[in-house]
Amino acid sequence: MEGEWILMVTAKAPSNISVIKYWGKRNEALILAVNESISITLDLNHLCTTTTVAVSPKFKKDRLWLNGKEMSLSSDRYQNCLREIRSRGDDFEDDEKGIKIMKVDWMRLHFHMASHNNFPTGTGLASSAAGFACLVFALAKLMNVKDDMSQLSTIARLGSGSACRGLHGGFVKWVLGTDKKNGKDSFSIQLEDEKHWEDLVVLIAVVSSQQKEISSAEGAPLTVATSPFLHYRAKEVVPKRIVEMERAIRSRDFTTFAKLTCADSNQFHATCLDTSPPLFYMNDTSHRIINCVEKLNRHEEVPQGAYTFDAGCNGFLFARDRKAAALLLRRLLYYFPPNPDTDLSSYILGDKSILKDAGLENIDDVEKLPVPPEIRDKVPAQRFRGNINYFICTRPGPGPVLLSDQGQALLDPVTGFPK
Amino acid sequence: MEGEWILMVTAKAPSNISVIKYWGKRNEALILAVNESISITLDLNHLCTTTTVAVSPKFKKDRLWLNGKEMSLSSDRYQNCLREIRSRGDDFEDDEKGIKIMKVDWMRLHFHMASHNNFPTGTGLASSAAGFACLVFALAKLMNVKDDMSQLSTIARLGSGSACRGLHGGFVKWVLGTDKKNGKDSFSIQLEDEKHWEDLVVLIAVVSSQQKEISSAEGAPLTVATSPFLHYRAKEVVPKRIVEMERAIRSRDFTTFAKLTCADSNQFHATCLDTSPPLFYMNDTSHRIINCVEKLNRHEEVPQGAYTFDAGCNGFLFARDRKAAALLLRRLLYYFPPNPDTDLSSYILGDKSILKDAGLENIDDVEKLPVPPEIRDKVPAQRFRGNINYFICTRPGPGPVLLSDQGQALLDPVTGFPK
Structure with a gap:
């Protein structure tokens, strides 16, 4: 040659x-x-x-x-x-x-x-x-x-x-x-x-973090070696969830999809915590994102959102449809407004048309967001400015292309x- | 009458x-x-x-x-x-x-x-x-x-x-x-x-938190109802650990005691995370306390400290002996210096004699603490001022008294x- x-x-x-x-x-x-x-x-x-x-x-x-x-x-x-x-x-x-x-x-x-x-x-x-x-x-x-x-x-x-x-x-x-x-x-x-499931909306919350995390390649073998939970999970829990998740996806059953997605994300992080020494991938901001989705779902009775976190603190959120995505985004932006002088179009990346659905034109609209109804009766909700770097709004997509x-x-x- | x-x-x-x-x-x-x-x-x-x-x-x-x-x-x-x-x-x-x-x-x-x-x-x-x-x-x-x-x-x-x-x-x-x-x-x-075990020193880190937690009375039944891990833990994991812990306590085997104590605290919090909706009791400060103890133990090769967390973000730490307690306290005070104008004697409560062992007379000594040797080669360590309200130094004690x-x-x- x-x-x-x-x-x-x-x-x-x-x-x-x-x-x-x-x-x-x-x-x-x-x-x-x-x-x-x-x-x-x-x-x-x-x-x-x-x-x-x-x-x-x-x-x-x-x-x-x-x-x-x-x-x-x-x-x-x-x-x-x-x-x-x-x-x-x-x-x-x-x-x-x-x-x-x-x-x-x-x-x-x-x-x-x-x-x-x-x-x-x-x-x-x-x-x-x-x-x-x-x-x-x-x-x-x-x-x-x-x-x-x-x-x-x-x-x-x-x-x-x-x-x-x-x-x-x-x-x-x-x-x-x-x-x-x-x-x-x-x-x-x-x-x-x-x-197959065109209604589904994906929202990614990229969390600001200064913590250095242990990579998946380093962390996962530690879990295999030390967590009593991991083996039980692999043998007894996941096989059933796989069957249920396949059925939920096939029938576009968002309620089941949301329940399984959240439970499996939490269980994965539970096995990380069950590792010696323990692995922490979620931080306080991740926990607050979860609480935001859980509160919305409780308030709406039928689940409107789901969350999953990989070996990192970023939240991957799913919304039942465009309307639910707008509800969810309004809440996320209430809890996590951007730092001062951030332009809304650099805070919401990807499919920006979600902003119109959420009734948000500029950063002033974010500042003026009302307290979410599900927490209105409680103590004034805290806002965590700057804890999220940006959001990406996206959807399921095709495989590799030339x-x-x-x-x-x-x-x-x-x-x-x-x- | x-x-x-x-x-x-x-x-x-x-x-x-x-x-x-x-x-x-x-x-x-x-x-x-x-x-x-x-x-x-x-x-x-x-x-x-x-x-x-x-x-x-x-x-x-x-x-x-x-x-x-x-x-x-x-x-x-x-x-x-x-x-x-x-x-x-x-x-x-x-x-x-x-x-x-x-x-x-x-x-x-x-x-x-x-x-x-x-x-x-x-x-x-x-x-x-x-x-x-x-x-x-x-x-x-x-x-x-x-x-x-x-x-x-x-x-x-x-x-x-x-x-x-x-x-x-x-x-x-x-x-x-x-x-x-x-x-x-x-x-x-x-x-x-x-x-029985007079060497053992207990250090409690009372963590500043604005988060409202779900009480044990409310949270635990949720775990029983929804966590696949809890039942496996109760049946397969805890009985063995009870036997090992009894033996470790009987023989004052700090290495085994520390390993079991940390693993069981983490596994308890793992079952909380495996709950639907998930329960978070530890926060970023709790995670940092854990990392501080784990790093010290890795550096010293033989475990010098152990940690456990209840349904809250406060850390309960055990030290092998007075010397280990002093090592641990110096690290904790390095990572978590108090807010300005805090008096050292109101930051370390309980048995204050630990301060002398740690070579700390006043708040200036805390400010001047060197970077712990186990992180000296890495990126400069962050200090988290004000994240801990105060410490209590104590020990095992007797039961109720009239x-x-x-x-x-x-x-x-x-x-x-x-x-």
Whole structure:
């Protein structure tokens, strides 16, 4: 394989948020979870990773740039992903450019890979899940891999457990599997596509925090090793919840969906607390977000909202419909007004049309929000200004997509290095 | 029964802090716990309730004053306690005063009762536990009840579950029992007295909080009704921990004691989080106290401290010995310096001699505390000024005591009303 040519593919992949939680592995090397999980894929337009992968005979080694900074590929996570995807590459021919790559060539060729999140990394917005899903998807396209999304998900899984669910849009289940040797049957399947439940609104509260949290990769093995609750949860609680959640999603039963989503988030954090030493991911602001949703639901009798928190303090909220989302947003903005001189359009990101539904035009409307009726009779409610950085309003979305516009590529088509 | 005489008894009873936690009842009316618990009785000199009970033919009804304010006795808790203790009263004769009370008279005579805590109520410092233990003990003395402390503990239990453990000093276990009809065998026993483990130092961090918490009485039944974890904990986890904790206490094995105490506190809070809606008792300050102890222990390799939190945000800390207590206090004061213009002697209450061990004479010494060595290499540690109201340094202490000095009575010996 010689020449100056560069073959390049750019893809976008979404984040996903689990509603039945994945925490802890039964096999660390193969990244096989202790229990099944279910997630919702979030709209690419609001939260996504863009990845460009390129191959060329002139590349001397595999290289990766994340948000412009070169990263080491030495970890098992990257090495396992790259090895697996290479082994599935197929013959490729481009007569026009005079490129011909045989199946066996993929084992010798090197990749340049560049990735970028349209949201801040390390904020707990599932960047590694989106990142590995995107990398595997882009490489598969580049190498003419014939596998379907579920097969590809077993490779993404080797990078990051939750990335396994990032290959599909809509509502996704990560199946436990039984293959102990290779974990080939521990993949994700789409339960329903992103059009299935159009009423559902997702609101993300990105919480301001100065606390340094223990990463999922560090924390989850501690829970597996020390929490008596985790094993009971995996064996006795989750299997039933998976069945109930699948049914709730299938029938768009928001009441059951909300009950299960909240209970499973809380139970996941309970196993973190049951770890020695204990893991705290939620903070006082997270607790206040939960109380806000619980109070609204009690007041409205039929649940209007649900919450889930990953290994971080950000709240992922679901609203029954646009009307419920407006109710919820008004309350959240009552409790958590932004710092002075914040523009409303930089405080509510994503689908800003929610502001109109909530009857909010500018920051003055936020300041003048009335006390929520559910707490009107009690002591004056406190407002926690500045405790939330911003909100993102979004919805369920599709899986990874190829970008045909080369202008969006992150690598230079001539040099193969980041633009 | 006629006359103007008043018979009066005053007693002091201690608070206790559980190290294997009680949360949830298998029988609400009888207050029978879902699992056994173990507690340490705290020194009366630093945390106690004083109660005066009086009986007189001229009293028209049972009356109770808590910290000077009259309280209703209509709840089952009071009614059950009073009924049980009355049924155990014995003949009493005082020739000098010309008082003769027969066993049956106790059912018709009325009591005036006044109680006072030497620490703020509602701060989560187990005031109801000390209160009911003291009330039952004082009434038993007044009525010449012949029962031993374990038998009396079944009556205190009817007032408040944790009061059951407040009749003994030192290290106390609340036995599960099997009697379903009356709960007569669900009592407390002393494992070891307060002299058994003299090295042990107790430090209480009273956390500033504006959050209104759900009381144990309201919260625990919610956990029983909704948490899948609670039942697993009661059945599979606690029985083993009880055995291990008894052995650790018996052999003064601080390393095991610390491991179990911390794990059980965290697991109790995990069941609170696993409740629908979730119960949060710890806040960010509580989490920081935990991290402070965990970091110290990791740094020292052999555990020097342990922590436990009840249904509130205050931290109850144990130190291996005076030296460890000094290490711990220096760290706590580093992270949590008091508000400006606070006097050190009003910030450290109880046994203030700990300050000398910690090398702290005044508030300037607190301000100048060095960064704890375990975090020296990391990012500069934050200090959380004003997040703790005050500390109390104390130790294991004896059970309830009678006060012979009538000057300390809370009721007027002539009128029978609060002084």
